[in-house]
Amino acid sequence: AQRVTQPEKLLSVFKGAPVELKCNYSYSGSPELFWYVQYSRQRLQLLLRHISRESIKGFTADLNKGETSFHLKKPFAQEEDSAMYYCALRTGANNLFFGTGTRLTVIP
């Protein structure tokens, strides 16, 4: 069965510090991983997807199949990065499975 684990419910970092939000998954097939973000009083929205290998708002995430991880990283956190972040796994059935989320707070 598929599963997405985000071990940290809360994460606080100072502005300008590096940030890493952890995500591990379990899935027997070929995974597709995503990061979604929800800013205060806004909708859940797509941040980035692993297949595009892009950087969005300074965030990057690399799929590590050996470690079954898809950690989200940013070298210098900004106050506007404070939000709820969800890692999601898409299976062959084309449905998304979400982790429990990590609330990131960037301290000024």
Place this chain on the structure above:
Amino acid sequence: EADIYQTPRYLVIGTGKKITLECSQTMGHDKMYWYQQDPGMELHLIHYSYGVNSTEKGDLSSESTVSRIRTEHFPLTLESARPSHTSQYLCASSEPGDRDYGYTFGSGTRLTVV
């Protein structure tokens, strides 16, 4: 503006009442989904649809039902609301060949059954 809309945003209702949560999208997406989320917990898929007259149950068992009579409309119904149904319900949609674009989510309906 092409978007996905959920109504109501908040609903407080008594036990035993029948309720329908509305979800409509104007993007022409074939695929639509309902997720349920309790505070601090994962989003759980409860229903999905790949097109008109197509509905399937998701991974989390739910007493709710859905219908898909029109492409743009995917309402969720609870015949008899109970306090255990108190949760946030999120609707989403995606298009065929969406492997690069993910889902578009609505603003959600926060349901409280008293």
